[in-house]
Amino acid sequence: MKASDDLPRSGHLLREEAVRMLMRSSIVAELDAHDARLVIDAMQPVRVPAGTVLMREGQRDDTDYMALLLEGQVRAESAALLPGEEVVISIIGPGQLIGEMGLLDGAPRSATCTALTEVKMATLSRTALRGLVEVNPAVASRLLLGLAQAMADRVRSTNRRLRTLSQVARALQRELDATHAVNRRLLGQDTDMGTA
Template sequence: MSSIFENPDLAPEEVAARLLVTASALDDLTLADAMKVVAYMRPKRIKSGTVFIQEGEVRQNDYMLLVLEGDIAVENALPGLNESMVVNIMGPGHLIGEMGVLDGAPRSATCTATTDIYAAVLSRTALMRLLKDEPRVGARLLLAISKRMADRLRETTRKLKTFAQMNKALQQELQVVMNNRTGLEAQKRR
């Protein structure tokens, strides 16, 4: 497999900037804005099989990561079970950890590199420097992140409504079964 960094026509920073403005990342940014944001990011390599974000983690959670190359499995723990479920596979152009760079709250999912990962990391400290040095670009970045999070919230709300409808239908079906069972038992007693 060839690397995105083997293209002699593009500097690694430009590759990162182009990925940052894709639909899977922050397509509200211009390429010029993205180049400025990338200047505040640092490169990171993650070996395949590494769990680099742990759900519930409260330390070292003040950064976001732009996947440049490789794939990441995103998992959530299943409540009441000692299991987790893969909820997404993210690859080049995806952002991970946008909430953490903003609020530093516990991580909402576990992320595992399923291949070797090349990424660009923006820490909260670097974000604050960007906001000070390039306030307009920083504001556009924050707006783009906010829009992305709003889209995800809407999608989650849509899924919750679907699950609630499924749950209601299952409860109604179960009630019918229970009523039929009660009726059959009453007939047997006669």
């Protein structure tokens, strides 16, 4: 993503709102106002129109940034098992981050994120993050710990959902096995009646 010319970086009100959002974000809630300003100052402002794909699942060439949503909504979705179908993972709003996994590990994007409305966001590139680590390692470490905590929370949540889905799948399999057994008995009775 490239910074938009019509979203001035020096906009004091937008900067202060971004600072408050970053501080309230559950991902990096350990940052105080000074630290949050340092992170926001390392970010680039971007404005994108509704319908813009911000990142595409499986994409490798744009994994060098994450974004803090300042205004608007983004839909995160992942490809379903059937071609052409998508599974909506979440609707992301102001104060939330997207793209942090790609920023940290450089791996392909894990979801497609599309702007549902016009979106204003602040992006943090890997280069800017490295600069923050060099210039202010204490702030960078708190930011990185927050990101790691958020990802750990997501993994735990995903594990809980997988356990639930596994339980549902086992219950469905038991139902199918029982139905299959009944069908075999009924077919066996029909066969016995036909020979009698």
